[in-house]
Amino acid sequence: MAIPPVRPISERKVAAHFLEAGAVSMADAIPFAPARPSRVRAFERLKGADVLRTDGQGKWWLDEARWNGRRSDRRTRVVFAMLAVGVAAAVAALR
Template identity: 80%
Template sequence: MAVVPVRPLAERKVAAHFIEAGAVSMADAIPYAPARPSRQRAFERLKGADVLKTDGQGKWWLDEELWQGRRSGRRTRALLALIAVGAAAAAAALR
């Protein structure tokens, strides 16, 4: 049974909101009030990672470079985990 990756999905939806609104620089910052608890948590995580930045007046914008780096890092960790599981399965099969 596949498990839905809730955290990354919520973060992608929050980031997509800012990208679709064109809020990718301080000059284009927008207010944001997430309607769902999962999006609120994703918003807090992205703020903590400095992917979402504030203009100091309650408006937010997405740092696209840091967002891409976060996504790339997540993919790298997932790939390494798959390789480790594959290696463990191969070692178990050879015993």
């Protein structure tokens, strides 16, 4: 049974909140208080990666360029991991 990837899902939901609210610049910053523990952790990770930025007054906004870069990096890592598993399986099959 597959386990859903909780970290990326939570990060996507937090980012979606900001995108839906239109908070993509300092002028459009909004307050954010996540209710779920997984969203609190996702919020902290995104703040640490400078994907979520503050206006200095307790309001936050999403840096779309950094968000897209983070998503792209994650996809790249997944592709390389899948290739590594495929190569290992092929090597094991040829022995």
